[in-house]
Amino acid sequence: MRLLFGSLFAFVVAALVGLGATYFALSRGAAFGALSIGSWTAWPKSGTADADPYARATIARTGQLPVALGDGVSFSAQKDDNGHILDGRCSVVVSGVTPAARFWTMTLYNVGGELVANSVGRYGFTSEEVVRNADGSFAVTVAPRANPGNWLPTGGVERYSLVLRFYDTAIGVATRASREVPMPAIKTRGCP
C-alpha cells in the first residue's frame, strides 16, 4: 500500500513538473540562441535547419512559418526600453536607426499574432514608406489616436507586440549585440 501511494505521488509530481515546464517554456516562446538588442529579441537560429526542439515546438504550437535565415531576421518587442509592457492605449515612440538590410518592415500584432483593426487600415511600415529625418533616422509613433508623421495605429488594444523584420541582411546566428546592429529605441511618451 505504501509503495502504491509512493509511486502514485511520484507520478503526479512528474506529470505536474513535466507538463508545467513544457507549458511554461512554450508560452514564453523560449528557445536557445536568442539575440537581444535593446528591447528587441530575435531567434536567428529558429529560421535554420539547426532550430532546437524548443523553437520547433513553439513554431508548431503557434502555427507560424518562421522567417528563414536566408530570407531575413525577425525581431519582436513586447516591452519598452524601461521594461513597461507595451500598452495600446498609450503613445509609444519607436525611433532611431536600423541595421543594414535591403528592406525592413515594422508590424503591430496583438498577443495572438493577428493584425489589429484600425480606422485607416494601416498595420505597419516598410522601410520605403517611413518618412525619415535628414540624418536617415526615423521615428514612428505607435498610438491609438492620429499623430502627425509616421503614425502606427494600435486600435486601442491593451497589449501588443511590435515585429521588426529585416530582409536580405547580414544579421545571423553569429551576430552579437554591438554598435554594428543599432536597433530603434522604444519609449512610452504618455498614457491617458
Added chain:
Amino acid sequence: MIRWLLLLLGGALLGGIVHLATVMALPRTATHDAYSRLAASAVNTVVPLPSPTPESATMPFMDPAFVSAVCRYDLSTGPLKLRVPVGPAYTSVSFYTRFDVAYYALNDRSAGRRVIELDLMTSQQHNDMPEEEDVTAADRLIVESPTPTGLIAIRALAPEPGLIPAARAALAAASCQRQDLSKMGGQ
C-alpha cells in the same frame, strides 16, 4: 519524511523526462501548425494566400507588406521544378520541412536573375541523377529536401500598397511542377 523527499526528487527527475518528451513530440502531434493549416491546398501547385487582415489570416504573424503563395510539395513521385518571376522589389523563396523547419531560403539577389529557378529533390533522387547530367547542369540550382513532403513559401514584397498588384502578378506567374528527370537536362 526522507522517503517522501526521495519520492519528490524521483518525481521531479521523471518530470524532466516528461518535459523533454512532450517538447520533442509536440511538432509531430500539432494539429494547427502551418503545414496542417495548408493541408487543404493542392499538392505540387502554387496556391496564392490571401493577404492577412485583422479578421482572417492563414497563419499568425504574417507580414502584411508581402504578397505570398505556397507550394505544398510531395516528392514521392519525382523532383519538382520551381520557377518564380521576381516581383517589383524583393522576392524570396523559403523551404520548410513537413514540420515547418526552415532548411533553405534564397532571394532574388542571391539567385541573380529576373527569374528564380531551381530543382527540388530528395537526396536519394539527387544521388540517382546520371552523373553527366549533373555536370551539364552545373549552373542549375538544386535544393535537397530532408523530408519527402514540405512547404515552399514564395513571397514578394510590395514596399508601398500601390505595388501590391505588381507583386501579385509576379507570384501568379510562379510555378512548381513535377518534372521528369530525363527531360530536365535538355533545357
